Amino acid sequence: MTIEELEQIAKSVSQENAKYDFEVNVCMDLACMSQGADRLREALEKVAERSGKKVLIRRTGCMGPCSSGPLVRVDPDETLYHYVNASHADAIVARLGGEPVPALQCDLNEHFDKQVRVVLENAGHIDPEKIDDYIARDGYKALLTALTEMTPNGVIHRVTESGLRGRGGGGYPTGLKWGTVAKAAGDLKYVVCNGDEGDPGAFMDRSVMEGDPHRVIEGMAIAAYAVGASKGYIYVRAEYPVAVSRLTTALRDARRRGLLGNNIGNTPFNFDIEIRLGAGAFVCGEETALLASVEGRRGTPRTRPPYPAVSGLWGKPTLLNNVETYANIAPIIRNGGKWFANMGSERSKGTKVFALTGKITHTGLVEVPMGIKLREIIEVIGGGVPGGHTFKAVQTGGPSGGCIPAEMMDIGVSYDALLRVGSIMGSGGMIVMDDTSCMVNVARFFVEFCMTESCGKCVPCRAGTAQMFTLLSRICDGTGTMEDLDLLVGLCQTIKETALCGLGQTAPNPVLSTLKYFRDEYIEHIVNKRCPAGVCNMKARVEVLA
Amino acid sequence: MGGIVAAFTPPPLPSDDKRWKIVNGTMRKNGFARHALIETLHTVQSVFGYLDDDSIRFVANSLRVPLSQAYGVVTFYHYFSLKPPGKHTVTVCIGTACYIKGSEKLVEAAEKRLGISRGLTTDDGKISLMTARCVGACSRAPVMLRDGEVSGEATQEQMLEQLERWAVE
Numbered sequence: 001m002t003i004e005e006l007e008q009i010a011k012s013v014s015q016e017n018a019k020y021d022f023e024v025n026v027c028m029d030l031a032c033m034s035q036g037a038d039r040l041r042e043a044l045e046k047v048a049e050r051s052g053k054k055v056l057i058r059r060t061g062c063m064g065p066c067s068s069g070p071l072v073r074v075d076p077d078e079t080l081y082h083y084v085n086a087s088h089a090d091a092i093v094a095r096l097g098g099e100p101v102p103a104l105q106c107d108l109n110e111h112f113d114k115q116v117r118v119v120l121e122n123a124g125h126i127d128p129e130k131i132d133d134y135i136a137r138d139g140y141k142a143l144l145t146a147l148t149e150m151t152p153n154g155v156i157h158r159v160t161e162s163g164l165r166g167r168g169g170g171g172y173p174t175g176l177k178w179g180t181v182a183k184a185a186g187d188l189k190y191v192v193c194n195g196d197e198g199d200p201g202a203f204m205d206r207s208v209m210e211g212d213p214h215r216v217i218e219g220m221a222i223a224a225y226a227v228g229a230s231k232g233y234i235y236v237r238a239e240y241p242v243a244v245s246r247l248t249t250a251l252r253d254a255r256r257r258g259l260l261g262n263n264i265g266n267t268p269f270n271f272d273i274e275i276r277l278g279a280g281a282f283v284c285g286e287e288t289a290l291l292a293s294v295e296g297r298r299g300t301p302r303t304r305p306p307y308p309a310v311s312g313l314w315g316k317p318t319l320l321n322n323v324e325t326y327a328n329i330a331p332i333i334r335n336g337g338k339w340f341a342n343m344g345s346e347r348s349k350g351t352k353v354f355a356l357t358g359k360i361t362h363t364g365l366v367e368v369p370m371g372i373k374l375r376e377i378i379e380v381i382g383g384g385v386p387g388g389h390t391f392k393a394v395q396t397g398g399p400s401g402g403c404i405p406a407e408m409m410d411i412g413v414s415y416d417a418l419l420r421v422g423s424i425m426g427s428g429g430m431i432v433m434d435d436t437s438c439m440v441n442v443a444r445f446f447v448e449f450c451m452t453e454s455c456g457k458c459v460p461c462r463a464g465t466a467q468m469f470t471l472l473s474r475i476c477d478g479t480g481t482m483e484d485l486d487l488l489v490g491l492c493q494t495i496k497e498t499a500l501c502g503l504g505q506t507a508p509n510p511v512l513s514t515l516k517y518f519r520d521e522y523i524e525h526i527v528n529k530r531c532p533a534g535v536c537n538m539k540a541r542v543e544v545l546a
Numbered sequence: 547m548g549g550i551v552a553a554f555t556p557p558p559l560p561s562d563d564k565r566w567k568i569v570n571g572t573m574r575k576n577g578f579a580r581h582a583l584i585e586t587l588h589t590v591q592s593v594f595g596y597l598d599d600d601s602i603r604f605v606a607n608s609l610r611v612p613l614s615q616a617y618g619v620v621t622f623y624h625y626f627s628l629k630p631p632g633k634h635t636v637t638v639c640i641g642t643a644c645y646i647k648g649s650e651k652l653v654e655a656a657e658k659r660l661g662i663s664r665g666l667t668t669d670d671g672k673i674s675l676m677t678a679r680c681v682g683a684c685s686r687a688p689v690m691l692r693d694g695e696v697s698g699e700a701t702q703e704q705m706l707e708q709l710e711r712w713a714v715e
Contacts, residue, residue: 030683034698066685200641203682238588238625239681277588279623282679296583297615298622355684357643363685395642429684431642445645449679455622 001258001265003144006135013136020056022096023075024048025124028059029207030242031066031364036085040070043089051093061211063124064115065108066364073124074100082106111362114381116343118351119327120367123211128246131253134214140259142333143218146225147265150333155226156182159329161337163349168194168285168322169397169426170502171348171415177319180309181227184317189229191220191271192313192320194290195236195243198282199398200449202429204353205323207365209236209243212327213250217273219326221260222333224271227319232273233294238280247275282399282453286501287320289455300455301501322427324353345371348414352425358395358432361386368413375409378432389434393517397426399446399453400506402513403439422513424506438535439518440525444472446510450503461504464495468511475522477539478529485522489515554578556608560600565593569601573608580609583619587626596627624679632667632674634693634712636705641680643687652688653677655702659709673712 017023026032026041041059048055063071068082072092081092081104091101126133134140146155160175181189193216197205209216220232236244251273254260262270276294283289284299291313293299312318328350332340341349348370354377357363361383368377378384378394385391393403402423404411411417415425433442451465471488474480492508499505515522524530529538556578559566572589576582586609590601597620606616620626638644638653653664656675660668667674683689686698692708 030681030696031685031698034683034686034689034696069686197682198679200645200680201643201684202680203684206682239678277585278625279584279588280625280679281623293584294581296581296585296611296619298618357684357687358646363643363687365685398642429642431646431684433646437646442646445642453679 010136021054023056025073027063027071029062032069037070039086043086047089047093061123062207080106142330144265147267158337162332162340167324181319190313190318191224191229191232193234196278201431204428213246219329237278283455300457345414354428354430359434360432371412395431397424405517438533439514443511443514450507458500460498476536635674637676637691639689640677643684647687649688
């Protein structure tokens, strides 16, 4: 496969598409599927065939505003329809070429205007099971350009220049990591993709793997060329069966097109990828635990150093990046590092995909430039809190993150700013809470999660999370004391400083951040035996009243 | 090292149940390498529905992995089950977005209706009640899965109605 051949494929795809007057794109992501997008697509196909119009019905990945699904976009007019079901197929097809169906028209200009699509540029535009659709949108051009026109060092230089930082949450500079693996001694090196999106409330990586799988593969192949690896693994959660099947199809098609395998792009570069299934362990998002799991062992982390960049899979130098990090690589190679560095804030470049969920009007996937104010994401893009309730906090970073209160809504979203307010960027879950959420209960929820997910290897995490849970449960059922609060803070500090891996070290974050910003709620539970949000079941209060 | 290494012959299949051939296929595809343990256990669970002692023993012997290690892996990962599932399974997602939207109430209602705690199967083997740590459909929380099929914005009524239908089947 050469760049000319890629262009030939792109040309034949556009010739094929030119045969149609209209393209009806149906979002087939999990959220829309759960509302009957499958039946809708079948209905559209039937009606379109009967109508005699030249219509291409295409299934696509996530279009973004999931709460308005099932979504349909009609091109070339770019008309977006929401809440569509199979019974609307007739009306949609009948109106093709005329005025859109008014009742179904989705007006979310404000929602889309603030967004910048880099990672999600293809989602909603291509059929994820068709490699040629991807190629037609400049797919694999970056890989072949890198292989034929750039040195491995040149690739690393461009990634460094872009300022891209790890999108799994840690924010380690990607170029620096690649450089370390490239310099590590050894003939055999591995490239691994972390698709173990265990953070509950986050589904960005699922959507990328399902909606645009080739982009992840292309990013990994470019990384492999840069660091000198010949073998890759994608570690995907078993809870994401659709992602697994899309990736399997994508890998097969990439091999058939000669974009994986031996002598890719008629160069001496050889690279292939295998899928490894996770099995429901949150700790496997930690890099050394993930690698243990790929090796078929219990996913327990180990001490670092040595870092995986030096000694990873089977003791070989291993590059490990997150799905979204790899998804950023192809556009960086195509458009240059400076182009990417022009987006975002001073120390957080580019865009970030967030999964906006919870008590918010427009739930779904959004991609915003780094540095955008939290308030803009929540109020403008997300449309604010529905049902006349008031906004209380937004939780970022999952069980490792914190709750950010309403007063802090004007901070810009960047790795450093989120860290300063006691949360983390994390992989991109953003869960909005309103006045019906009890922050003590929320803290207990996350601590329970970490307690069950603790691998048990180190004492601070295994025993510490259990003790935190006991203390929080006491406060939640109204039997806690003010001394418990001091004990809780001390315990949090100990766990933070002494736990072996990221899971344990960050497990106290939800507790510390809620204690910092919502201390009055804790005190209300302890002193007045009352849960202001009415969530907690007050055992002590029942006894008093009896 | 030198010396003579005896060629390894994988053990025979436990029975002529065709599903063992599928399991063996996964191991063969991976060259009976030890690191194929988790992959193989996934295959066992997908064809048999769960992992029992015989299957764990067979996989461990075939891949030359100590039994303790195989059992250790099975019990470490939540996805693997040592008990057979019921004829039908309702799974309630208890990820963060679902928790915020009240999935706990759904689980409690199901527990009350079925008379079992989460993670268990009714005595007649008809229905299992499971919880999941996020299936990634957070934008339509709360989410339940009926025999693996995702339903968004699930309500108690919907869920109880489904349980009723399964109970009288």
